[in-house]
Amino acid sequence: MTVADTADVRAYMQSLGQQARAAATVVARAEASVKNLALLATAEILDASRSELEAANQKDLDNARANGLTEAMIDRLALTPDRIDTMIEGLRQVAALPDPVGSITNMKYVPSGIQIGQMRVPLGVIGIIYESRPNVTVEAASLCLKSGNATILRGGSEAIHSNRAIARCLQDGLRQAGLPLEAVQVVGTTDRAAVGELITMPEYVDVIVPRGGKGLIERISKEARVPVIKHLDGICHVFIDDHADLVKARNIAVNAKTHRYGTCNTMETLLVHQAVAAEILPVLAKDYAEKEVELRGCEQTCALIPEAKPATEEDWSTEYLAPVLAIRVVADMDEAITHINHYGSHHTDAIVTENYTRSRRFLREVDSSSVMVNASTRFADGFEYGLGAEIGISTDKIHARGPVGLEGLTSQKYVVLGDGQIRR
Amino acid sequence: MTVADTADVRAYMQSLGQQARAAATVVARAEASVKNLALLATAEILDASRSELEAANQKDLDNARANGLTEAMIDRLALTPDRIDTMIEGLRQVAALPDPVGSITNMKYVPSGIQIGQMRVPLGVIGIIYESRPNVTVEAASLCLKSGNATILRGGSEAIHSNRAIARCLQDGLRQAGLPLEAVQVVGTTDRAAVGELITMPEYVDVIVPRGGKGLIERISKEARVPVIKHLDGICHVFIDDHADLVKARNIAVNAKTHRYGTCNTMETLLVHQAVAAEILPVLAKDYAEKEVELRGCEQTCALIPEAKPATEEDWSTEYLAPVLAIRVVADMDEAITHINHYGSHHTDAIVTENYTRSRRFLREVDSSSVMVNASTRFADGFEYGLGAEIGISTDKIHARGPVGLEGLTSQKYVVLGDGQIRR
Known part of the structure; x- marks a missing residue:
């Protein structure tokens, strides 16, 4: 569709928004079997629509090339057969997850004789704002549907043809299950004003989940009139304590940095207790050299690793998303915790130690959405945590912290069962 | 203090904000015994400071009279000996509550061999904005402290002397416990610009809890740059089903309306199934007449209750907070649920029925923070629910719905325990 002004x-x-609100009521009440039918039907339809999907995607790819988009952006945009397979598989996985809606916990009697518990309920209408990857359309829509929410999806304008084609498959799936098509809507205009509207309609949209670069997310958080479940930086740390098992420390420090460079749970700063720095840092320097990781260190680090460049103040708060690592030698765990809470992004931080008391203190005192003992920061992920799915990793403190799965797309209401009790 | 511009x-x-942020780190780590010591010491200090408190309060009362405040406002402002007793008792009750911070739930192993759970953690710095009642200062500060948060309190300018006197007691209590005084700060200026600043400092304030009239709360929600845990209207319903036990129905309908008129969990609209309207409404009309409750009804209601005035469309969405009740006869439970979800405020709604299937459907389909079967809406309250305390009742969907106690002032982070696991 084209929008004039x-x-x-x-x-x-x-x-x-109005249509989503109406659909949300129906989806909230839908039984798991009906929601699963929609998800599984969509999987079938996507599989049968590969040529349409690829044709629509080709239009986006052609436009992207004509508009001079970078190869990285074009790569993210491409709906390859593999990626279509992954979307289909993802739908089946979400269908297989337990339905979070309606589960009641903590039912207990209180002195007045009434019985009180909490029932898990959908949030209502979720607005998803994302950038070029069209497979997010299926991923986000399926999680929102399974958790009983209606969704309004606003993808990047460069993916509009792909997203519309995917939306048609999703709506066909909803139709087969007898659910309202408006339970999943893709914004049909590429007008940028649409985002501004989407995030300022509290009467129709209950929460916004932005996925994309930090600039996009900051802008949305700033302008939104509804709650935003968001992920900003991932400046993750590993602290090697002097009571660390240095074999574990080496494995974790290498894995947390080099397993993947572009992910938010990748370590960006390594902190090392001064008592073990001379022993572990030269070994790690060789490991990182093999992987061509650039090292930027504090003074003590540079003394132990001649090839390390001096780190600047800015390095301690930089999310490289690249084969670059900042390293700092600290006097003790207190200095490490202070550094993490000050320079970090409250995402994921790990200690390597065999010391019981330090592990307890680190877990308690580090203010991050995931705090780990003797494990790689790369585990901070909804799938690794057993959530079965992930709409994102929240660095917020309110509502949901860390990997957000189906439960993070729900809330809890109180349910009260009585036998005619009145308040005295 | 005076502030020039x-x-x-x-x-x-x-x-x-900076001081609160620094203090928050210390309070977050404080053991329960230390926080309780501060609370109990404050109770002692308040008790020993009655004359100072009353003198400070007298200044506020004198100003209030000089400024022509209404008697209702002056009453809310007064720190009577009874109210000081209640503040002291409240501190002791909060001290006796279990500490929510640090509790770990759901620790479980996942296939990679790491063990994952969630630890309850403070939110950080909580800004409380409230109107004239100075006892809120102690109530809010004690709940925030117990849940490991630092607080910035902004009371009404008409209560500034009382609030400052209370703040001194709170800070003396913190000092006795060895906690930073900045863990509880009362804004020392009556300049209205202070509120605008408080709600737009995401770097220092993590969440705002406004308490007061709807106008205040709407303005704050609109302008805040941080999450707001808020309570708007309480347009609560009782639906008397045709399968209701009419004795229970009568008790509940009378209690929900007349137990107290000015509270948010008071029933404002009564919905009655058409099959029992002729039997129950005339009985209820007499009950309400005895209590001098004005009735405003739909056409069918007015036919059954001659003294009822015709209700206008506006009545269905009005929070009277007064001895006024809207009554509507509905065809069936579906119509009742549709009415509640459309006109209600998603606060607290109850069905009276002996029918199993209807009770289940009502619990599931009514989208309110508290949904009840055969109980008075007046039970929607943190104390009645066994939370031990209440900072307010949230009508939000995100983070906390319904009565908010200590847990609502905390969040959960993931904790991961490993033995050196790395991501494959």
């Missing part, structure tokens, strides 16, 4: 965009987004 | 207010609020 801002007034039209507003009216259009309002109508999407 | 807005730049000064900003600098002042920033310094409160």
Whole structure:
């Protein structure tokens, strides 16, 4: 669709919102079997629509090349057969997950004789704002649907044809299950004003989940009039304590940095207790040299690793997302914790130690969404945590911290069962 | 303190924020015994400071009279000996509650061999904005402290002397426990710009809890740059089903309306199944007449209760907070649920029924923070629910719904225990 001016965009987004709100009521009540039917039907339909999907994606790819997008962006945009397979497999996995909606916990009697518990309920309407990867459309929509929410998806304008084609498959799946098509809506305009509308309709949208670069997320958080479940930086640390098992320390420090460079749970700064720095750092320097990781160190680090460059103040708060590592030697665990809480992004931080008391203190005192003892920061992930799915990793403190799965897309209401009790 | 201009207010609020952030780190780590010591010491100090508190309060009362405040406002402002007793008792109750911080739940092994659970942690710095009642200062500060948070309290300007006197007692209590005084700070200026600053410092304040009238809360929600745990309307319903035990129905309908008129969990609209309307409504009309409750009904209601006035469309979405009740006869439970979800405020709604299937459907389909079967809406309260305390009742969907106790002032982080595991 084409939208002529801002007034039209507003009216259009309002109508999407109204429809989503109405659909949300139906989806909230839908039984697991019906939601699963929609997910599994969509998987079948995607499989049968490969040529349409690829044709739509080709239009986006052609436009991207014509518009001079980078190869990295074009790669993210591409719906390869493998990626279509992954979308289909993802739908089946989400269908197989237990339904979080309606589960009741902590039912207990209180002195007045009433019985009180909490029931897990959908949030309502979730707005997802993301950048070029069209496979997010299926991933986000399936998680929202399974958790009983309606979704309004706003992908990047460069992926509009792909996203529309995927949306048609999703809506066909909803139709087969007898669910309202408006339970999953893809914003049909590429007008940037649509995002501004989506994040300022508290009457129709209950929460926004932005996925993309830090700039996008900061802008949305700043302008949104509804709660935002967001992920900003991943400046993750590993602290090698002087009571560390140095074999574990070496494995973890190498894995946390080099397993993948571009992920948010990759270690960006290594902290080493001064008592073991001389023993472990030269060994690690060789490991990192083999992987061509650039090292930037504090003064003590540079004294132990001649090839390390001096780190600047800025390095301690930089998310490299690249084969670059900052290293700092610290006097003790207190200095490490202070460094992490000050320079880190409250994402994921690990200690390597065999000391019981330090492990307890580190777990308690490090203010991050995931705090680990003797494990690689790379484990901070909804799948590794057994959530079965992940819509993102929250660095917020409110509502959801860390990997957000189906439960993070729900809330809890109180349920009260009585026998005619009244308040005295 | 006096503040000359807005730049000064900003600098002042920033310094409160910085101090709160630093104190929050210490309070987050404090053991329960230390936090309880501060609470119990404050109770003693308040008891020993009655004359200072009353003198400070007298200044506020004199100003209030000079400024022509209403008697209702002056009453809310007064620190009577009874109210001081209640503050002292409240501190002791909060001290007696279990510490939510640090509790770990759901520790489980996942296939990689790491063990994952969630630890309850403070939110950080909580800004409380409230109107005239100075006893809120102690109530809010004690709950925030017990849950490991630092607090910045902004009371009404009309209560500034009382609030400062209470703040001194709180800070003396913190001092006796060896906790930083900045863990509880009362904003020392009555400049209105201070509120604007407090709600737009995400670097120093993690969440805002406004307590007061709807106008205040709406304005804060609109302008805040940090999450707001809020309570808007309480338009609560009781639905009398045709399968209701009419004795229970009568008791509940009378209690929910007349136990107290000015509370948010008071019933504002009564819905009655058409099959029992002729039997129950005339009986209830007499009960309400005895209590001098004005009735405003739909057409069918007015036919059954001659003294009822016709309700307008506006009545269905009005929170009277007064001896006024809207009554509507509905065709069936579906119509009742549709009415509640449309006109209600998602606060607290109850069904009276003996029917098993209807009770289950009502619990599932009514989208409110508390949904009840055969109990008075007046039970929606942190104390009645056994939370031991209540900072407010949230009508939000994110983070906390319904009565918010100590847990609502905390979040959960993931903790991961390993033996050197790395990601493959």
